[in-house]
Amino acid sequence: MPLHRFYYAQGLFSAQDKQEITDRITKNYTDLNLPAFYVIVVFIEVPEDSIFIGGKPATNFVRVVSQHLSRTMDSYEGKQAILDFLEAAFAPYVKDRGLDWEIHVEEHERELWRTQGINPPLPNTDAEKLWAKENKAIPFQ
Secondary structure: OOEEEEEEEEEOOOOHHHHHHHHHHHHHHOOOOOOOOEEEEEEEOOOOOHHHEEEEEEEOOEEEEEEEEEOOOHHHHHHHHHHHHHHHHHHHHHHHOOEEEEEEEEEEEEHHHHEOEEOOOOOOHHHHHHHHHOOOOOOOO
């Protein structure tokens, strides 16, 4: 499961912006054959007086914190590629609007991940494909 959290000052993103960013991020992962329901994006809007960089207010700043559980990258090139594709997904809403940003990706051990109390199937297996098809991870879909 990739979990992406966006921290930003109040009012920087509209509801439509958030939906489009989410769609772009999700498509990046589904293009790599990850089930769509693994992709979680959370937008955390904070008051304008609550983001500081170097002790000064930073109302034009977006911090993206991503966690990877279902897949990890085993090379420097793979790690740079994930940063590039995430930045490309949100660039029209951040970079192209002249906002400042920072991103980091955390990788965690798959063995320490469950969803709905279930250890998900191993990557790229028939079991994972069936799981994705049946959307068993989220019963309310």
